[in-house]
Amino acid sequence: MAFEGLSERLQKAFSGLRRKGKVTESDVRDSMREIRLALLEADVNFGVVKEFVKNVREKAVGAEVLESLSPAQQIIKIVNDELTATMGEAAVPLNKSPHIPTIIMMVGLQGAGKTTTVGKLSKRLIQQEKARPLLIAADVYRPAAIDQLQVVGKSVGVPVFEMGTDTDPREIVRQGLAQAALQHNDYVIIDTAGRLQIDEKLMTELADIKEIAHPNEILLVVDSMTGQAATDVAKGFDERLDITGVVLTKLDGDTRGGAALSIRKVTGKPIKFIGQGEKMDSLDVFYPDRMANRILGMGDMLTLIDKAQQNFDEKQATEMADKIKENTFDFNDFLDQMAQVQNMGPMEDIMKMIPGMANNPALKNFKMDPKDIAHMKAIVYSMTPAEREQPDLLNPSRRRRLAAGSGRPIVEVNRMIKQFNASKKMMSQMYKGNFQGMEGLMGGGVKGRLGKMAMNSMIKKQKKNKKKRLKHAKNFKS
Amino acid sequence: MGLFDRIKKAFTGEPETPETEKYDAGLEKSRTTFSERLNALFANFRTVDEDFFDDLEEMLIEADVGFQTAVDLTDSLREEVKLKNVKKPQEVAQVTVQKLVDLYGEAGEHEDNTLHYAEEGPTVFLFVGVNGAGKTTTVGKLAHQLKDEGKSVLLAACDTFRAGAIEQLQEWGRRDGVPVVAKEAGSDPASVVFDAVKQAKADNVDVLLVDTAGRLQNKVNLMKELDKIKRVIVRELPEAPQEVLLVLDATTGQNALSQAKQFNETTDISGIVLTKLDGTGKGGIVLAIRNELHVPVKLAGLGEGMDDLQVFDPTKFAYGLFKGLIDDPEK
Numbered sequence: 001m002a003f004e005g006l007s008e009r010l011q012k013a014f015s016g017l018r019r020k021g022k023v024t025e026s027d028v029r030d031s032m033r034e035i036r037l038a039l040l041e042a043d044v045n046f047g048v049v050k051e052f053v054k055n056v057r058e059k060a061v062g063a064e065v066l067e068s069l070s071p072a073q074q075i076i077k078i079v080n081d082e083l084t085a086t087m088g089e090a091a092v093p094l095n096k097s098p099h100i101p102t103i104i105m106m107v108g109l110q111g112a113g114k115t116t117t118v119g120k121l122s123k124r125l126i127q128q129e130k131a132r133p134l135l136i137a138a139d140v141y142r143p144a145a146i147d148q149l150q151v152v153g154k155s156v157g158v159p160v161f162e163m164g165t166d167t168d169p170r171e172i173v174r175q176g177l178a179q180a181a182l183q184h185n186d187y188v189i190i191d192t193a194g195r196l197q198i199d200e201k202l203m204t205e206l207a208d209i210k211e212i213a214h215p216n217e218i219l220l221v222v223d224s225m226t227g228q229a230a231t232d233v234a235k236g237f238d239e240r241l242d243i244t245g246v247v248l249t250k251l252d253g254d255t256r257g258g259a260a261l262s263i264r265k266v267t268g269k270p271i272k273f274i275g276q277g278e279k280m281d282s283l284d285v286f287y288p289d290r291m292a293n294r295i296l297g298m299g300d301m302l303t304l305i306d307k308a309q310q311n312f313d314e315k316q317a318t319e320m321a322d323k324i325k326e327n328t329f330d331f332n333d334f335l336d337q338m339a340q341v342q343n344m345g346p347m348e349d350i351m352k353m354i355p356g357m358a359n360n361p362a363l364k365n366f367k368m369d370p371k372d373i374a375h376m377k378a379i380v381y382s383m384t385p386a387e388r389e390q391p392d393l394l395n396p397s398r399r400r401r402l403a404a405g406s407g408r409p410i411v412e413v414n415r416m417i418k419q420f421n422a423s424k425k426m427m428s429q430m431y432k433g434n435f436q437g438m439e440g441l442m443g444g445g446v447k448g449r450l451g452k453m454a455m456n457s458m459i460k461k462q463k464k465n466k467k468k469r470l471k472h473a474k475n476f477k478s
Numbered sequence: 479m480g481l482f483d484r485i486k487k488a489f490t491g492e493p494e495t496p497e498t499e500k501y502d503a504g505l506e507k508s509r510t511t512f513s514e515r516l517n518a519l520f521a522n523f524r525t526v527d528e529d530f531f532d533d534l535e536e537m538l539i540e541a542d543v544g545f546q547t548a549v550d551l552t553d554s555l556r557e558e559v560k561l562k563n564v565k566k567p568q569e570v571a572q573v574t575v576q577k578l579v580d581l582y583g584e585a586g587e588h589e590d591n592t593l594h595y596a597e598e599g600p601t602v603f604l605f606v607g608v609n610g611a612g613k614t615t616t617v618g619k620l621a622h623q624l625k626d627e628g629k630s631v632l633l634a635a636c637d638t639f640r641a642g643a644i645e646q647l648q649e650w651g652r653r654d655g656v657p658v659v660a661k662e663a664g665s666d667p668a669s670v671v672f673d674a675v676k677q678a679k680a681d682n683v684d685v686l687l688v689d690t691a692g693r694l695q696n697k698v699n700l701m702k703e704l705d706k707i708k709r710v711i712v713r714e715l716p717e718a719p720q721e722v723l724l725v726l727d728a729t730t731g732q733n734a735l736s737q738a739k740q741f742n743e744t745t746d747i748s749g750i751v752l753t754k755l756d757g758t759g760k761g762g763i764v765l766a767i768r769n770e771l772h773v774p775v776k777l778a779g780l781g782e783g784m785d786d787l788q789v790f791d792p793t794k795f796a797y798g799l800f801k802g803l804i805d806d807p808e809k
Contacts, residue, residue, distance in 0.1 A: 036532075041545045043731030046536040110754065111610025111727060115641075141782075143618070143649035148642025151663070155641070196757040223610060227731020228540050229757075250609060253694035255733040278609075278639070 028060045031075045042295045044258035045231040048265040056082050080292055086261065087288030092270040095216045095244055100186040101134075103177070103213050106247075107206055107237055108221035110194030113249035115145065117221050117275055118191045119152035120283035125187055126156065127281075133187035136176035137162040138169040138209065141193045149191050156280055169193070173209050190215070197236025210241055218243045219272065222259060224251045230259035231266045238267045248286070249275035258295050329424040331380045331388040336465050337423070338373050376416050378406035391420065515541065520571040526559055530567060534574070543578070544766025545732055551577060579796065582765050586792050589774040593749070593789070594720045595685070600632075600678040602686045602711055602718035605751070606704060606741050607725035609692030612753035612779060614643060616725055617689045618650030619787035620777070625654055629684040634674030635660035636667035636707060637691035647689055653784075667691065668706045675714040688719070695740035705744050722747045723776065728755040728763050738771040749776035752790070756780045764795055 032053050039049045060078050096102045104121070106114040118135060125131035135153050137160055139145035146162045153160040161176040173190055180188045190213060195202035210218065220234065220243045237243055246267070248260055251274050260271060271286040380388065382405030387393050394402075394417060403410040519537050523530045531552050538548035555574060564570055595601040603620075605613045614637065621631045633651050635658055637643035644660045651658035659674035671688055678686040690707060693700035711718050724747045726734055741747050750767060755778050767775055775790045 037545075037549070040536070040539050041732055043733070046540040050536070109729070109757070110615075111612055113610055119641075142615075142646070143653070144642045144646035146642075147645035148640070151641030196754075198757065223727070223729070225608070225727075225730045225733040227729060227734075227763075229729040230731075233729070250694060252697075253608065253733065254696040254736050255731075258731065 025061060028057055028075070031060070032057050035075075035079055038296055039258065039261075042256035042258035043225075043227045043230070043262075044295065045228055045262035045266070047231065048262045051265070052082065052086065052261075076296075079296065080289075083261070083292035083295065084289045086265060087291055088264055088270050091285040091287070092245065092272050094272065097216045100184065101177075101180050101188045102186065102217070103188045103190070103215040104217040104219060105190045105192065105210065105213060105215040106219050106221055107192055107241060107243070108194060109196065109223070109233060110142070112194060112221045112223045113247075113275055114194065114221045115139070115148050115152060115191050116278075117219075117247050117249060117273070117283065118149065118189050119156050119158075119280050120275060121273070122153070122158045122187075122189060123156040123280045124283055126158070129186075131187050132183075132185050133158050133189055134176065134180045134183065134185040135160045136173055136188060136190045138172050138176075138190050139193035140165040140167065140169055140172070145191075145193065152280075169205055170208050170212055173212055177213060188213075197233050197240070203236075203240050206241055217245060219245050219247050220263075220267075220269075221247045221249060222263060224248045224257040224259055224274075225253060225255040226259040230262040234263040234267050238269065243267065243269055245270055245272040247271075247273045247275065252276040252278075252282070256295050257291060260291050261295060329427040330391060331383060331420065332469060333427070333462060333466060334420050334423060335377060335380050335388075336462055336469075337427075338376065375406070375408055375412065376419075379403075379408060379413055379416050382406045391417070391424075516571075516575070520567045523567040526564055526567055526570055530570075531556055544763075544770045547581070547766055547769045551581065578765070582768060582792075582796055585768045585772070586774075589768070589792065591749075591774045591776055591790055591792055593776055596717055596720055600675075600683050600686050600715065600718070601720045602675070602678070602688060602715060603721045603723060604688045604690070604708060604711065604719040604745065605723050605725055606690055606745055606747065607692060607751075608694055608727075608737060609640075611692060611725040611727045611730075612751075613637075613692065613725045614646050614650065614689050616723075616751050616753060616777070616779065616787060617647065617687045618654065619779070619784055621650065621656045621687055622654045622784045623787065624685050625656060630681070631656045632674060632678050632681070632683040632686045633658040634671055634686060634688040636670045636674075637689055638663055638665050638667050638670065639691040643689075643691065667703060668710045671707050672710050672714065675711060675718075679715070686718075695737050701740065701744045704741075708745050721749055721776070723749050723751050724773070725751045725753060726767075728752050728779075729757065730763075734763075734767070735770055738767075738773055742773070747773060749774050751775075751777040751779070751787075753779035756786075764792075768792070 035056060036049055036053050039052065040046060044052070056075075056079055059082065060075055094102070094104070106118055108114050122131075122133045122135065125133055135149060135158055137146045137149045139149070146160075146165065150160050150162070161172075161179055163172045163175065169192065176190070177188060190209065192206060192209065193202070195206070197203065218241050220237050222230065222233065226233065234246070246263055246269055248257065248263075248271055251257060263269075264271060271291075273283050274286050276282050276284060379402055382402045383394075387398065399413050399417070400410060403413045406413070515537055519533055523533070534555070535548050535552040538551060539545060543551075551574075555570065555577065558564075558573065559570060593603075605617055607613050617633060621633055624631050631654070633647055633656055635644045635647045637647070638661065641663075644663060648658050648660060650656075659670060659677055661670050661673070667690065674686060674688065677683075688707070688711070690704060691700075693704065695701065708719065708722070722745045724738060724741050726737065730737070738747070738750070750771070750773050752764065752767070752775050755763075764775060767773065775792070778788045778790045778795075780786045780788055
């Protein structure tokens with residue numbers, strides 16, 4: 001199949017390009033060609049493509065690349081945004097007359113789906129507004145067109161006004177409107193014959209009908225499979241009749257539907273409805289974003305981009321959490337701290353070096369027996385990783401398990417946890433660089449300052465170790 | 479002798495036949511637009527650069543020569559221009575047209591544009607296509623022409639789905655004076671075709687034209703229904719259908735490819751009927767069909783009248799399409 005979504009095209013164009021922080025001039029040049037071809041392949045009119053690509057180019061140059069989006073994805077995003085914007089507002093309602101009846105006129109080429117759309121629209125109006133429409137059969141040319149409208153009218157329970165095929169459509173419309181006035185119908189839908197926009201005689205007939213009926217809504221019905229001709233058709237009808245809206249039919253097929261973009265761009269008129277099925281209730285409101293996806297065949301890519309965006313947010317969230325983690329004190333840090341302390345030499349000597357340390361109430365019970373440290377380590381090692389990171393988990397049952405695991409009495413486990421909590425409180429203060437209340441601890445003067453420096457370096461080292469550990473854990477997980 | 483030379487000779491040689499004139503008239507808009515545009519493009523550029531090729535590519539696509547054809551053609555021209563170091567657009571002009579014509583000629587080398595009829599017994603033509611392509615109208619017009627040729631014709635109304643479709647065909651039958659086999663709306667189209675084939679055999683009708691409901695090619699169940707219709711025909715008449723004709727709206731864009739491919743998978747189409755060709759303004763679609771679909775166009779709808787369905791002659795068509803292009807550079 002010749003069809004290839006824009007996503008694949010762009011990715012091909014970008015393969016070999018390294019990821020960059022910005023979309024560069026050359027990225028844009030390559031991708032613009034792909035976008036051009038993708039749009040043309042989707043049947044968007046070449047003139048419309050030209051202008052569209054120009055707009056995208058202006059927006060794309062120098063656009064900051066979102067983290068976690070490749071330049072290709074970034075450009076797809078720009079294209080999609082632009083496409084959606086061009087496609088116009090979503091769900092434009094029908095124009096309504098201030099007093100009944102609201103008159104709707106359907107026009108279009110042969111075989112676009114006017115009569116079917118009349119039926120679908122009637123059904124919609126009946127269901128949503130309990131309307132009582134009257135259909136006027138003004139197609140006197142095509143064999144059995146009136147029969148078709150009558151069958152359609154019957155299936156949705158709507159009366160059809162017809163005068164056979166020998167009366168002039170203008171006269172049919174005139175009398176049809178008179179009957180609608182008599183019956184107080186709130187909607188009148190005129191089904192006209194399909195015609196070429198270059199057929200002077202038939203276009204004049206439409207203009208005359210417009211003059212007679214003063215419709216509130218002239219809907220141009222267009223086959224969504226239409227190719228480059230879509231602009232000519234839309235322009236032809238719009239210039240002559242000043243249409244008020246567009247209905248795009250047969251979208252349940254596998255067409256890309258580039259005609260939608262062409263028509264929208266050429267006429268500036270909203271696409272009000274889309275037909276996507278053979279049943280009478282398959283008339284839907286038009287959503288520009290869905291149509292944009294369809295034209296470029298990049299639905300998957302957009303989902304991916306959305307996901308990347310989400311991942312990006314998630315990444316930020318985990319980074320935030322990491323930061324918080326780095327600034328908390330858990331049993332891992334406690335182990336680390338003890339290891340550091342052990343490395344410095346016999347505990348008593350160290351304590352002596354730090355003036356006032358012995359006076360610290362928090363460390364009063366911190367007995368400096370090397371065996372003590374080994375015991376404490378044994379208790380921490382008996383913890384699950386979760387318990388080490390979240391000390392609050394340690395309920396009595398878990399503590400009993402720790403005691404059994406490390407071969408220490410439960411009292412010791414409890415004491416260790418108490419010591420840990422004291423340590424934690426102090427450390428969290430120090431992490432924040434807050435030595436308040438600890439001035440006395442360090443002593444004054446040069447000695448005090450030296451002590452502070454030693455303390456700082458210890459904290460720094462600990463932080464570094466912690467970062468390393470977290471990183472390692474993450475790598476291990478992924 | 480290549481198609482290019484043949485067309486070129488046509489300008490200098492024999493006078494135009496009435497049929498060629500009819501093509502001319504029907505494609506008046508197509509031809510002028512296509513050749514005018516191409517000439518305008520060549521006049522617009524002083525040098526041959528990237529912009530020129532972009533514009534050429536767009537012009538070709540706009541003329542509906544088909545996306546792939548346009549890209550391939552432009553790419554090969556790019557190469558050639560680089561090799562020969564051509565600077566002037568006028569020099570490219572001649573090559574472009576020649577390439578276009580030759581491409582069209584080559585792709586159509588073994589193309590058979592005639593309708594085939596059974597040697598004995600009824601001939602069956604099956605018409606398939608998407609909604610609103612013009613199947614019923616084509617059947618109606620063709621029935622009229624076959625009748626005029628003195629053939630006995632029977633129509634089968636197998637579009638039992640769309641509102642008013644049966645009545646539409648019956649109306650054509652009345653106008654043409656041709657019998658129509660029909661059942662009530664909503665009945666199984668395969669049973670209609672069964673009855674029609676039986677009647678065609680009993681009455682020894684020359685041609686049976688089978689009109690089917692429009693269906694989008696991606697609707698699996700509807701395509702299966704079509705398959706069943708064809709199976710019934712083959713079962714009753716092993717030689718039939720002689721032609722399976724895909725009715726294609728000439729204004730259709732790239733979706734035509736998908737239509738041809740998927741209808742071909744189900745029913746093995748033997749030819750294309752190109753309808754509404756008078757309205758497109760760009761005859762280029764015929765090139766696209768030939769180059770990309772590789773299915774011969776057998777009939778072309780050039781207007782609303784009963785006689786406006788033409789047996790398609792590719793050379794005459796090309797003659798009309800390239801008329802303004804081939805003699806111009808020589809002036």
